[in-house]
Amino acid sequence: GLPARLPEIMLVGSQSFSPGGPNGIIRSQSFAGFSGLQERRSRCNSFIENPSALKKPQAKLKKMHNLGHKNNNLPKEPQPQRVEEVIRALKNGLDEYLEVHQTELDKLTAQLKDMRRNSRLGVLYDLDKQIKTIERAMRRLEFHISKVDELYEAYCIQRRLQDGASKMKQAFAASPTSRAARESLSEIGRSHREYTENMCTIEAELENLLGEFSIKMKGLAGFARLCPGDQYEIFMKYGRQRWKLKGKIEANGKQSWDGEEVVFLPLIVGFISIKVTELKGLATHLLVGSVTCETKELFAARPQVVAVDINDLGTIKLSLEITWYPFDVEDMTASSGAGNKAAALQRRMSMYSQGTPETPTLKDHSF
Known part of the structure; x- marks a missing residue:
């Protein structure tokens, strides 16, 4: 088939963010995953952004709360x-x-x-x-x-x-x-x-005090491995929490996925396991690779874009944006209302700096 369009690779630095919820993005240094007990480093030191990924209509954020993995089941042995x-x-x-x-x-x-x-x-x-x-x-x-x-x-x-x-x-x-x-x-x-x-x-x-991990799907990066028409299934498991989504590589190199974002509740004992499968036909599934990822470094104030090596050669990478909230995501969103008005406030501040309080301007009508 036609060669896949190379994904854009860029560095994402720290940015300023509003007090109620961060929007700067930094790189996680440890979310490279490991196989078994042998931790392996990520082979990609850059961030992988996929601006061509098709955006689905914003749906209600899928949460894993209904799986009841907290409170009901105490650990059998302390760790x-x-x-x-x-x-x-x-x-x-x-x-x-x-x-x-x-x-x-x-x-x-x-x-x-x-x-x-x-x-x-x-x-x-x-x-x-x-x-x-x-x-x-x-x-x-x-x-x-x-x-x-x-x-x-x-x-x-x-x-x-x-x-x-x-x-x-x-x-x-x-x-x-x-x-x-x-x-x-x-x-x-x-x-x-x-x-x-x-x-x-x-x-x-x-x-119960660990907050929430919000995980956004950014797309697969496979360089020459991704071809138009290829279909993939991604399965994430975190304790008793699950997230499965399917995607397709379009003719123009864009990617469409049936899921965009999920919320996992952090665990003390447990790692995030990720499995990527290529769907060849109705009954033919080819395992691309699987990896187990540490979560300790995800407790950060800024969102992190991570590129996870899915196979041993690192030719297939999964790009995710992971944001940690100390409290419930909905609570954080509500408390950040004033923070989200920062840009509008700055515009109003610059607007009034052009006239003294005793000299109203025509721009006062937008107040």
Whole structure:
């Protein structure tokens, strides 16, 4: 067939973003995936953007909440090492969100101070309202961080108690058997089970504080591998959460997909597995490749465009844009209302800078 159009490869740098929800894009350095226990580096150091991907009509965001993978099923065994790694990544992400909000707050506060002498009350009101929105978001983040700290401190206490009970079990098991020793061993066993159950319960509560991952499909990049008429199926699995979508390479090199975005709830234990299959016919499916991806580095304040190597040679890559929200996506969208008005506010500020408060201009009609 005709050779596929080479995808455009570009670097996407950090951009400024509104206080309620970021829109800058940065590159994840670790989302290259790994096969089995052997982590392998991504062979693509650039971002892969596919501006030619066909946009479907915006539908209601598909969420994985209805799978009930949280609260209902406690982990059977605690995973303290993994909990420590994920909580460290979570706190780094929350601190990054706070820093971003603080930077935006400082900028708006300076603007408000400069504008008080030469601006309309309406503009000052909008700016003050935006500042208050950021301050509320920061207080919410600080409270969220305190909840994480409190739960993790309780988890560490239960972990130390469990370790102590485990060592005592070993000591009594190695000592000469007697009735008193057997009774003590039985009591220690009950305590050990209690501490273990407490750790599992706290793990589930911590998992509920991880927020949401919003994953957007950007397209496949396969260079000469992608030809017009090719059809592919992508299957993502994250714990009990699933996302399956099908796409086709069009004659003009564009890609059309039947899914655009999904929300996964982050897990403490579990990785995102991705499988790409080429659909050759009704009963003929050719496995292109599968990969398992780490999620710790996705706890970031800015969206990340990641290019995942699907096969061993790296000739097929899946491009995704992943955004982490500390809270529910809908809550974040609602709280970012004032932030989304930043551009309009800037236009109004520049509009009124052309005339003093005592000298209205014709542009006042747009106020």
